[in-house]
Amino acid sequence: MFFWTYPIKQETMPNTKVIQVAGLTKQFGDFVAVDHISFEVEKGEIFGFLGANGAGKTTAMRMLTGLSKPSSGKGKVAGFDVLKESERIKERIGYMSQKFSLYEDLTVKENIRFYGGIYGLSRNQIGTKTSQILEELQLSEVGTKPVRSLPLGWKQRLAFAVSMVHEPEIVFLDEPTGGVDPNVRRQFWEAIYQAAELGRTIFVTTHYMDEAEYCDRISIMVSGKIKALDSPENLKKQFKASSMDQVFLKLAR
């Protein structure tokens, strides 16, 4: 139950596959947003989810996080069934949505305290987490400022840190670097690497092809289906391309 008391590195699960999905489908009326996707993600992996706008990335991610009920197919996230145990999954995952989702009228500290509290952290744990996040992000000086007053890049990094306040096994990031400058994007990816080094699995959607290169493995979605899934190097070989950009263009065509 009190998952945050276990060190993340400890093998709490029998197998190392933290996400297993088979034939997962989401239909809105006649429209099939996600069409029988199947894949597995290893623990500690940085798994990139690529695709054009409307390819079904966000919908797929929402099914994995328990925000959206799959129409058919099955899946396990952090050892729990996607269809039946979505509330248990939520204890073990972090999520950063496309929309900025911290409270703009609360201060940095208040946001950390709120989400920490919602995830069931004790006062002490919240206190430790707060100083840890403020220090890591060098936000100590603006800790009592409303989040509204921070620049977008800082907000995004704070949102990422807050999504991991309860030390989840898997973090889902939905286009986390949308609209931020290259410098912040680099910082952001450094933070992602740091989290992965701690044994945390990162599931990230993006449409920046250079970011795709940073992932351990990537899947490329085209109109609801996974068209390719491998490491960036293998994909480039497979499609005889020099960059992910070219791979993507060949697939999307």
Added chain:
Amino acid sequence: MRRLRFLIQKEFIQIFRNKALLPMMTLLPIIQLIILSNAASNEVKDVRIAVVDHDQSELSRALSNKIVANDRFSLLAAPFNKKEALDLMQLDEVDIVLEVPHDFEKQLYRGEAPQLQTLVNAINGQQATVGSGYLNGIIGSLNKEIRRSEPLFFSGLPKHNEPVVVTSNNWYNPELDYPHFMAPGILAELTALLTIVLTAMNTVREREIGTIEQINVTPIKKWEFILGKLVPFLCLGLVLLTVGLIASKLIFDIPIRGNIGLIFAYAVVNLICVLGFGLLISNFAETQQQAIFVAFFFVLIFVLMCGLFTPIDSMPKWAQYATIPNPLAHFISVSRKVLLKGSGLADIKMEFVYTIILALLFNAAAVWSYKKQE
């Protein structure tokens, strides 16, 4: 339970940090109380009347004078024929035409019962019925006066001509002070209305901004979320009620005859009920626009059918039943009963029962319809 504390704490921080909310919760209700309590009066003060006096006798003039002397009436014209008077009514210059027939005086002294005709412009129903009521009163009192002034003459008349004397006393509001009657009702209406709208808007705002999605991806329980919204706004509603009560006392000197604690106890139940309703609405609205539209649809029905402006007793039967699921109707009934009449718990038992049932229904529906997963 610990989660709940964080939810409530967060909500309070947001409420206190919202610059627009505090004046909204204090100033607006006071302004509305003052305006509505004074304006929403059933009293008819200025009835415009035209008297067509075909008789031109001493008696008919006495009648005219009596009407003019009454400050509710203003004698606008005394035309010589009925057509002229009706034209005035057509032009909406007069509300009532009183026609005094030829030989009015003569008939009376002959012991016959002369007929006066009143023509009432009933476009404004209120004005018409209340106005003609006043007029009948004046005619009746003239009737009595004549009999008293000439007892010998009328003593020979049959007994049944003696008018029955009805005297009435206005209990609980002896001076028929309209603000006294309206203020408690408006207070109840305002409290319920503002809290419905505020909760509905607040929750939908979270949906618009996207923070609700972040909440939905946490293991929070549905009832925790609903309760986390309910408690802070319940407190807000009680503050509003307190401000309103103080304002009503200071401005209108409304009587507080019953136990003020009883009002608050009932208000807690009622607020939980309407808050549940507001949250229920918010679960079905994607945008604040939608929320406010749906909220207003119901608020209008609640307000117009709550007995504030028109008595529930004079509604058609089906509408009377329709007031049972209207939390506002019960709130107004309770606040009038307790404040004006000094009623105790036993007298407002039914209101309590109905409201508790409604509160359970609305809140259960709100928890049930709140979807963490699409």
